[in-house]
Amino acid sequence: AIRMTQSPSSLSASTGDRVTITCRASQGISSYLAWYQQKPGKAPKLLIYAASTLQSGVPSRFSGSGSGTDFTLTISCLQSEDFATYYCQQYYSYPLFGPGTKVDIK
Amino acid sequence: EVQLVESGGGLVQPGGSLRLSCAASGFTFSSYSMNWVRQAPGKGLEWVSYISSSSSTIYYADSVKGRFTISRDNAKNSLYLQMNSLRAEDTAVYYCARGIAATDHAFDIWGQGTMVTVSS
Numbered sequence: 415a416i417r418m419t420q421s422p423s424s425l426s427a428s429t430g431d432r433v434t435i436t437c438r439a440s441q442g443i444s445s446y447l448a449w450y451q452q453k454p455g456k457a458p459k460l461l462i463y464a465a466s467t468l469q470s471g472v473p474s475r476f477s478g479s480g481s482g483t484d485f486t487l488t489i490s491c492l493q494s495e496d497f498a499t500y501y502c503q504q505y506y507s508y509p510l511f512g513p514g515t516k517v518d519i520k
Numbered sequence: 521e522v523q524l525v526e527s528g529g530g531l532v533q534p535g536g537s538l539r540l541s542c543a544a545s546g547f548t549f550s551s552y553s554m555n556w557v558r559q560a561p562g563k564g565l566e567w568v569s570y571i572s573s574s575s576s577t578i579y580y581a582d583s584v585k586g587r588f589t590i591s592r593d594n595a596k597n598s599l600y601l602q603m604n605s606l607r608a609e610d611t612a613v614y615y616c617a618r619g620i621a622a623t624d625h626a627f628d629i630w631g632q633g634t635m636v637t638v639s640s
């Protein structure tokens with residue numbers, strides 16, 4: 415079975431920072447990877463699919479890259495509304511989410 | 521407005537049953553695959569089940585296989601999850617989520633969630 419890991423599990427950052435979150439699959443998943451943002455008490459929001467395709471309406475400061483086993487989500491200039499938990503999800507096989515990365519205020 | 525609204529959650533005893541519903545509006549429900557995803561309190565996301573647009577293909581996570589049944593009624597724009605033999609570890613917020621057109625298995629529209637608590 416595929417296993418998903420994310421690093422770091424949490425990070426503290428300031429508004430305006432560049433933030434990078436890494437997601438790793440235990441086996442190759444091509445580009446079958448999505449990224450979601452979730453705020454407390456809210457449903458997840460799709461940011462990116464197919465590893466690098468920005469979902470409609472998502473700000474361009476979000477970007478994704480990678481293929482195979484290693485993927486990154488980058489927020490180029492962190493805004494106050496970006497403090498949240500971020501999940502990667504593979505869909506090469508049955509959907510499986512990573513454990514999440516919490517981004518909070520430094 | 522594109523919207524999914526879940527209902528049917530609540531408190532149920534271990535071994536009991538519950539049926540969740542998800543009402544869709546603002547899009548052509550019959551054209552999209554649908555999923556259930558759950559989140560235990562303070563935990564991450566767990567995909568539960570998938571149903572194709574025509575109900576011809578259905579998948580379940582191993583953790584619920586044989587106990588949960590997903591179904592849909594395209595005439596009523598509704599998705600369902602019948603949950604039997606419930607266990608304490610099924611306690612979670614349950615979300616219905618739409619599969620995106622480009623690929624069924626990423627989820628672009630989510631409901632607000634309905635809480636299921638399994639406890640005696």
